[in-house]
Amino acid sequence: MTDYDVLRVFCSAGGGYGNELGVVRDGSVMPERSDRQAFAAKLGFSETVFVDDPERGIIDIYTPSTRLPFAGYPCVGAAWLLDVPELVTPAGVVGARQDGEFSWIEARAEWAPPRTLRQYGTAAEVDELPVPPPGEWIYAWAWEDGAAGRIRARAFPGRGDGIDEDEATGAAALLLTDQLGRALNITQGTGSQILTAPQPEGWVEIGGRVFLER
Structure with a gap:
Protein backbone atom coordinates (compact mmCIF):
# COMPACT_ATOMS: atom_id res chain seq x y z
CA MET A 1 0.00 0.00 0.00
CA THR A 2 1.32 3.44 -0.93
CA ASP A 3 2.03 5.65 2.09
CA TYR A 4 -0.05 8.80 2.36
CA ASP A 5 -0.97 11.45 4.91
CA VAL A 6 -4.47 12.64 5.68
CA LEU A 7 -4.91 16.34 6.40
CA ARG A 8 -8.03 18.18 7.47
CA VAL A 9 -8.21 21.55 5.69
CA PHE A 10 -10.34 24.63 6.52
CA CYS A 11 -11.03 23.51 10.08
CA SER A 12 -13.06 25.55 12.55
CA ALA A 13 -11.44 27.47 15.41
CA GLY A 14 -11.79 24.43 17.65
CA GLY A 15 -10.06 22.15 15.13
CA GLY A 16 -13.21 20.37 13.99
CA TYR A 17 -14.87 20.02 10.60
CA GLY A 18 -12.70 20.75 7.55
CA ASN A 19 -12.30 18.62 4.44
CA GLU A 20 -10.09 15.53 4.39
CA LEU A 21 -7.20 15.60 1.92
CA GLY A 22 -4.97 12.69 0.95
CA VAL A 23 -1.30 13.57 0.29
CA VAL A 24 1.22 11.18 -1.20
CA ARG A 25 4.47 12.85 -0.17
CA ASP A 26 6.63 10.80 -2.56
CA GLY A 27 4.94 11.04 -5.94
CA SER A 28 7.77 9.07 -7.57
CA VAL A 29 6.29 5.83 -6.19
CA MET A 30 3.35 6.33 -8.58
CA PRO A 31 4.49 8.33 -11.63
CA GLU A 32 1.76 7.29 -14.09
CA ARG A 33 -1.36 9.45 -14.26
CA SER A 34 -3.61 6.43 -14.69
CA ASP A 35 -2.24 4.89 -11.49
CA ARG A 36 -2.66 8.15 -9.62
CA GLN A 37 -6.25 8.46 -10.82
CA ALA A 38 -7.02 4.92 -9.72
CA PHE A 39 -5.43 5.54 -6.32
CA ALA A 40 -7.40 8.78 -5.81
CA ALA A 41 -10.59 6.89 -6.64
CA LYS A 42 -9.65 4.15 -4.17
CA LEU A 43 -8.98 6.63 -1.36
CA GLY A 44 -12.26 8.42 -2.06
CA PHE A 45 -11.30 11.87 -0.75
CA SER A 46 -12.64 14.93 -2.53
CA GLU A 47 -9.06 15.45 -3.71
CA THR A 48 -5.73 13.67 -3.41
CA VAL A 49 -2.35 15.38 -3.92
CA PHE A 50 0.82 13.76 -5.25
CA VAL A 51 4.01 15.65 -4.37
CA ASP A 52 6.51 15.44 -7.23
CA ASP A 53 9.12 17.78 -5.73
CA PRO A 54 8.74 18.76 -2.05
CA GLU A 55 11.45 21.44 -2.15
CA ARG A 56 10.09 23.23 -5.22
CA GLY A 57 6.48 22.56 -4.27
CA ILE A 58 5.52 20.72 -7.47
CA ILE A 59 2.19 18.95 -6.95
CA ASP A 60 -0.38 16.99 -8.96
CA ILE A 61 -4.08 16.99 -7.90
CA TYR A 62 -6.83 14.42 -8.52
CA THR A 63 -10.49 14.01 -7.59
CA PRO A 64 -11.86 10.43 -7.57
CA SER A 65 -12.73 10.90 -11.25
CA THR A 66 -10.42 13.48 -12.85
CA ARG A 67 -7.10 15.36 -12.73
CA LEU A 68 -7.27 19.06 -11.83
CA PRO A 69 -4.80 21.75 -12.96
CA PHE A 70 -5.62 23.68 -9.76
CA ALA A 71 -7.76 23.24 -6.65
CA GLY A 72 -8.00 25.42 -3.58
CA TYR A 73 -8.13 23.24 -0.49
CA PRO A 74 -5.46 20.79 -1.76
CA CYS A 75 -3.10 23.74 -2.28
CA VAL A 76 -3.82 25.17 1.18
CA GLY A 77 -3.15 21.75 2.71
CA ALA A 78 -0.02 21.05 0.66
CA ALA A 79 1.37 24.52 1.41
CA TRP A 80 0.98 23.85 5.13
CA LEU A 81 2.50 20.37 4.95
CA LEU A 82 5.48 21.28 2.76
CA ASP A 83 6.04 24.74 4.28
CA VAL A 84 7.24 26.23 0.99
CA PRO A 85 6.86 29.80 -0.37
CA GLU A 86 5.10 28.61 -3.51
CA LEU A 87 3.48 25.62 -5.15
CA VAL A 88 3.84 24.70 -8.81
CA THR A 89 0.63 23.42 -10.41
CA PRO A 90 -0.27 22.86 -14.07
CA ALA A 91 -2.40 26.03 -13.88
CA GLY A 92 0.43 28.22 -12.60
CA VAL A 93 2.60 29.11 -9.62
CA VAL A 94 0.60 29.47 -6.40
CA GLY A 95 2.00 31.75 -3.72
CA ALA A 96 1.99 30.32 -0.18
CA ARG A 97 2.58 31.63 3.34
CA GLN A 98 1.93 30.71 6.95
CA ASP A 99 0.38 33.27 9.30
CA GLY A 100 -0.10 32.01 12.83
CA GLU A 101 -2.84 29.38 12.82
CA PHE A 102 -3.69 29.97 9.16
CA SER A 103 -2.18 28.62 5.95
CA TRP A 104 -2.65 30.92 2.95
CA ILE A 105 -2.33 30.58 -0.80
CA GLU A 106 -2.60 33.17 -3.56
CA ALA A 107 -4.18 32.17 -6.87
CA ARG A 108 -6.19 33.48 -9.80
CA ALA A 109 -9.88 33.00 -10.50
CA GLU A 110 -9.27 31.86 -14.07
Missing part, protein backbone atom coordinates in the same frame (compact mmCIF):
# COMPACT_ATOMS: atom_id res chain seq x y z
CA TRP A 111 -7.39 28.84 -12.72
CA ALA A 112 -10.48 27.52 -10.95
CA PRO A 113 -12.71 24.97 -12.70
CA PRO A 114 -16.17 26.22 -13.73
CA ARG A 115 -18.65 26.57 -10.87
CA THR A 116 -22.25 27.74 -10.73
CA LEU A 117 -22.39 30.35 -7.95
CA ARG A 118 -26.02 30.38 -6.79
CA GLN A 119 -27.09 33.00 -4.28
CA TYR A 120 -29.98 32.45 -1.85
CA GLY A 121 -31.88 34.94 0.27
CA THR A 122 -30.99 33.56 3.69
CA ALA A 123 -28.54 31.20 5.34
CA ALA A 124 -31.49 29.06 6.43
CA GLU A 125 -32.38 28.44 2.79
CA VAL A 126 -28.85 27.21 2.13
CA ASP A 127 -29.00 24.96 5.21
CA GLU A 128 -32.22 23.34 3.99
CA LEU A 129 -31.07 22.54 0.45
CA PRO A 130 -31.22 18.88 -0.61
CA VAL A 131 -28.33 17.37 -2.55
CA PRO A 132 -29.14 18.00 -6.24
CA PRO A 133 -28.83 15.26 -8.87
CA PRO A 134 -25.49 14.94 -10.73
CA GLY A 135 -24.93 17.66 -13.29
CA GLU A 136 -23.84 21.21 -12.49
CA TRP A 137 -21.12 21.96 -9.93
CA ILE A 138 -23.13 24.26 -7.63
CA TYR A 139 -21.84 26.60 -4.92
CA ALA A 140 -24.91 27.67 -2.94
CA TRP A 141 -24.39 30.72 -0.75
CA ALA A 142 -26.13 33.47 1.20
CA TRP A 143 -25.09 36.43 3.30
CA GLU A 144 -25.08 35.84 7.05
CA ASP A 145 -23.77 39.35 7.73
CA GLY A 146 -23.12 41.46 4.66
CA ALA A 147 -21.37 44.28 6.52
CA ALA A 148 -18.92 41.84 8.08
CA GLY A 149 -18.43 39.80 4.89
CA ARG A 150 -19.77 36.64 6.55
CA ILE A 151 -21.23 34.02 4.22
CA ARG A 152 -22.97 30.68 4.61
CA ALA A 153 -22.19 28.23 1.79
CA ARG A 154 -22.56 24.63 0.68
CA ALA A 155 -20.89 22.93 -2.29
CA PHE A 156 -22.41 20.25 -4.52
CA PRO A 157 -19.87 18.88 -7.05
CA GLY A 158 -22.49 17.04 -9.12
CA ARG A 159 -19.83 14.66 -10.44
CA GLY A 160 -21.51 11.38 -9.59
CA ASP A 161 -18.30 9.99 -8.09
CA GLY A 162 -19.59 9.47 -4.56
CA ILE A 163 -18.83 13.01 -3.32
CA ASP A 164 -22.34 14.45 -3.07
CA GLU A 165 -21.29 17.49 -1.02
CA ASP A 166 -17.85 19.00 -0.43
CA GLU A 167 -17.33 20.08 3.17
CA ALA A 168 -14.90 22.87 2.21
CA THR A 169 -13.79 24.10 -1.21
CA GLY A 170 -11.17 26.73 -1.91
CA ALA A 171 -11.67 27.15 -5.67
CA ALA A 172 -15.37 28.02 -5.31
CA ALA A 173 -14.53 30.51 -2.54
CA LEU A 174 -11.90 31.98 -4.88
CA LEU A 175 -14.49 32.52 -7.63
CA LEU A 176 -17.00 34.06 -5.24
CA THR A 177 -14.39 36.43 -3.81
CA ASP A 178 -13.37 37.48 -7.31
CA GLN A 179 -17.02 38.09 -8.23
CA LEU A 180 -17.86 40.09 -5.09
CA GLY A 181 -14.52 41.90 -4.93
CA ARG A 182 -14.23 41.83 -1.14
CA ALA A 183 -12.78 39.82 1.74
CA LEU A 184 -15.00 37.00 2.95
CA ASN A 185 -15.37 34.82 6.03
CA ILE A 186 -17.17 31.70 4.80
CA THR A 187 -18.79 29.00 6.88
CA GLN A 188 -19.20 25.99 4.59
CA GLY A 189 -20.63 22.53 5.03
CA THR A 190 -21.23 21.51 8.64
CA GLY A 191 -18.88 24.11 10.12
CA SER A 192 -15.69 24.61 8.12
CA GLN A 193 -14.14 28.10 7.92
CA ILE A 194 -12.59 29.66 4.81
CA LEU A 195 -11.08 33.15 4.75
CA THR A 196 -10.45 35.05 1.52
CA ALA A 197 -9.14 38.45 0.44
CA PRO A 198 -8.85 39.99 -3.04
CA GLN A 199 -5.35 41.17 -3.96
CA PRO A 200 -4.02 43.53 -6.66
CA GLU A 201 -3.88 42.53 -10.33
CA GLY A 202 -6.52 39.80 -10.15
CA TRP A 203 -5.02 37.65 -7.39
CA VAL A 204 -7.02 36.27 -4.47
CA GLU A 205 -5.75 34.92 -1.15
CA ILE A 206 -7.45 31.92 0.46
CA GLY A 207 -6.67 30.87 4.00
CA GLY A 208 -7.65 28.31 6.58
CA ARG A 209 -6.55 26.08 9.42
CA VAL A 210 -4.91 22.73 8.62
CA PHE A 211 -4.43 19.74 10.91
CA LEU A 212 -2.63 16.46 10.34
CA GLU A 213 -5.22 13.79 10.96
CA ARG A 214 -3.09 10.72 10.33
